[in-house]
Amino acid sequence: MPGRPPTAEPTPGPADTDAAERPRSVAIITDGNGRWAQGRGVSVAEGHRAGADVVRARLRDAAELGIEELTVFSFSTENWSRPPAEVQALMAMFGERIDRETPELIEEGARMRFIGRREGVDPALVEKMDWAEQQTAGGESITLVVAFNYGGRAEILDAAARYEGGGEDAFRALLYGPDLRDPDLLIRTSGEQRVSNYLLWQCAYSEIVFAPELWPDFDRPAFERCLDAYATRDRRFGGRVG
Numbered sequence: 001m002p003g004r005p006p007t008a009e010p011t012p013g014p015a016d017t018d019a020a021e022r023p024r025s026v027a028i029i030t031d032g033n034g035r036w037a038q039g040r041g042v043s044v045a046e047g048h049r050a051g052a053d054v055v056r057a058r059l060r061d062a063a064e065l066g067i068e069e070l071t072v073f074s075f076s077t078e079n080w081s082r083p084p085a086e087v088q089a090l091m092a093m094f095g096e097r098i099d100r101e102t103p104e105l106i107e108e109g110a111r112m113r114f115i116g117r118r119e120g121v122d123p124a125l126v127e128k129m130d131w132a133e134q135q136t137a138g139g140e141s142i143t144l145v146v147a148f149n150y151g152g153r154a155e156i157l158d159a160a161a162r163y164e165g166g167g168e169d170a171f172r173a174l175l176y177g178p179d180l181r182d183p184d185l186l187i188r189t190s191g192e193q194r195v196s197n198y199l200l201w202q203c204a205y206s207e208i209v210f211a212p213e214l215w216p217d218f219d220r221p222a223f224e225r226c227l228d229a230y231a232t233r234d235r236r237f238g239g240r241v242g
Contacts, residue, residue, distance in 0.1 A: 021231035023184035032190030032214030077151035111139030115176035116150030152200030
């Protein structure tokens with residue numbers, strides 16, 4: 001049932017080990033765009049553009065590797081406190097990316113979803129987000145979930161304000177994307193080791209891997225190393241095996 005961790009399954013045999021150990025849902029905290037830009041003497045906006053390119057590249061990798069959902073942290077509820085010029089550049093880039101990449105996602109059979117608060121966001125940008133979700137709704141190869149104007153505490157507070165009882169499943173139904181899978185694996189790039197108010201409810205049982213690469217440097221080999229680390233974990237979901 002939604003919101004409840006799956007029961008641990010028997011160890012797979014040699015023929016199906018790879019498929020069994022592959023996460024079906026991966027969430028990433030795409031951290032390090034600003035430091036990447038600073039280290040190269042370029043604008044922060046250029047760092048964000050490089051990071052957006054990596055999102056597209058890793059989405060294609062995830063689809064090839066059999067991952068069903070990839071969730072990326074694109075803009076948090078706390079990011080509004082950044083310099084106005086940076087926020088304005090991010091909003092403009094976000095709209096441009098939706099316009100440019102939605103047709104590509106349709107061609108690749110990918111679906112796009114957005115989670116987060118839409119109140120306070122430019123109505124024109126919200127319209128683009130709605131359009132992208134509608135246009136890609138039939139995609140079945142992979143789902144790209146974009147956490148935009150998102151905060152884990154905000155999500156829980158918004159759900160709590162509408163909650164009228166009924167237990168965990170009823171509460172989960174009030175979250176931003178109740179039909180989405182809980183991440184099997186959470187990756188944070190840039191060497192930082194914190195979850196930064198990201199998917200607090202959904203990541204209750206997620207395995208966590210901290211990658212040293214700044215997000216624009218997070219290439220396929222780095223991604224595969226994180227997946228390999230996940231494959232070594234013994235996921236018990238609070239239970240005991242043996």
